[in-house]
Every structure is written in C-alpha cells, then in structure tokens.
C-alpha cells in the first residue's frame with residue numbers, strides 16, 4: 001500500500017505521533033512535512049493520513065503563527081515555522097483518489113479542533129475518509145505527549161492499514 005502521513009508540528013509532538021502512525025502502517029509508509037508532500041510525492045497514494053496540532057481551537061491560522069513567531073517565555077524552544085501551514089497545504093492539495101484519515105494533538109479538553117478542517121480539505125480534494133478522526137493528548141500547552149499516546153498512535157496506524165485492506169476486499173467482492 002502506498003501510504004503517506006503528512007503533518008504540521010511546531011514543538012515536535014505531532015511529528016512524533018505522525019512517525020508512530022507511519023510505523024503502525026508498515027515499513028513502506030512515508031512521513032512528510034507539508035513542503036515534502038508535493039504533488040509528485042502524493043501521486044497514486046492509496047492512503048493519506050494528515051495531522052496537526054490544535055492551536056487556538058482549530059488549525060493554526062497565519063495570525064497564530066505570527067504570534068508564535070514572536071516567542072513566548074513559556075515555550076521550551078522556538079516553534080518550527082519553516083514549513084508551510086497545514087491550512088495553506090490543504091488549500092493547495094491537488095485532486096487524488098485514495099482513502100484518508102485525520103488526527104490532531106491537543107490538550108485533553110478543548111472546544112472544536114483541527115480535524116474538521118483537515119477532513120474538509122481532504123474530502124474537497126477527493127480523498128474518502130476510512131475511519132473517524134483520532135485525537136492524541138499532550139500534558140501541557142507545549143507537550144509532552146501523555147504516556148501511552150505513541151503506542152496508541154502506532155496501534156491506530158495498524159488499524160488504518162486493516163481498514164483500507166477490508167474496504168479494498170469489499171470493493172473487489
């Protein structure tokens with residue numbers, strides 16, 4: 001299966017989940033930042049998994065990214081803003097035919113979130129969701145991930161692979 005996991009991550013929590021999901025999907029799955037996930041890299045993907053942190057109750061806006069760039073005394077390190085935002089990447093996503101799944105990282109409770117916008121962008125490009133969006137939890141505003149979340153992400157990746165295989169079998173039979 002040609003599977004990719006595309007992510008936005010400013011402090012590494014979502015990147016770590018993205019790599020764990022890819023591990024669950026299997027050795028051929030690729031983990032890509034938004035600039036690595038070009039049209040050429042996405043050609044003929046069977047499954048595209050997309051994840052981002054919840055920032056200000058949704059996907060990070062340009063305004064939130066500008067504010068983060070100014071720095072905060074509470075942040076453990078400067079944010080990684082070197083890749084295009086997930087919002088802009090979704091807007092430019094070329095049409096595709098594969099299945100899709102969305103995930104977000106977040107504090108344990110928050111209104112709204114990031115996966116609604118991710119799923120809308122994927123659907124608009126023609127990618128059909130294969131499962132319900134997943135949420136992975138951090139301990140504080142900048143992380144770290146709650147214990148057990150990497151294992152849960154690996155398991156979710158394994159389940160995604162099985163869901164795609166099951167829906168392929170259903171189409172063929």
Ligand SMILES: Cc1cc2nc3c(=O)[nH]c(=O)nc-3n(C[C@H](O)[C@H](O)[C@H](O)COP(=O)(O)O)c2cc1C
Nearest residue numbers: 009010011012013014053056057105106107110141
């Ligand atoms: C400026 C800022 C705003 C945030 N807003 C929210 C929020 O609205 N809801 C939430 O659940 N978590 C929020 N968080 C927590 C992040 O979603 C969480 O730390 C995430 O895992 C960061 O992922 P990253 O390390 O991949 O960038 C916020 C964090 C920061 C720094």
